[in-house]
Amino acid sequence: MPNLVNKKKLFLWIGIIILILILFGNEGMRNTVRQKIELSKLRKKLASIEEENRKLRKRLYRLEHDPAYIEREARIKLGLIQPGEKKYKFIKKE
DSSP: HHHHHHHHHHHHHHHHHHHHHHGGGGHHHHHHHHHHHHHHHHHHHHHHHHHHHHHHHHHHHHHHHHHHHHHHHHHHHHHOOHHHHOOOOOOOOO
């Protein structure tokens, strides 16, 4: 019977030592978890950048091929008008 108790204690200690080595030995599990979290963040950032890239490519295509879009952008962003048109500017009262 004492032999069986000693074997259980030995296996328990071996298990504890293995667990300690996995968790703390050479950064082990913590490093792996940290890398998985970083990978997840980078994948989200990549998806966001790819979406922004898609929108920019679409806008570039329209700027290169759609005269109505170019005109609208020029009117809105640069305040341009066609010859013969009048531009009205409204001033807000403070």
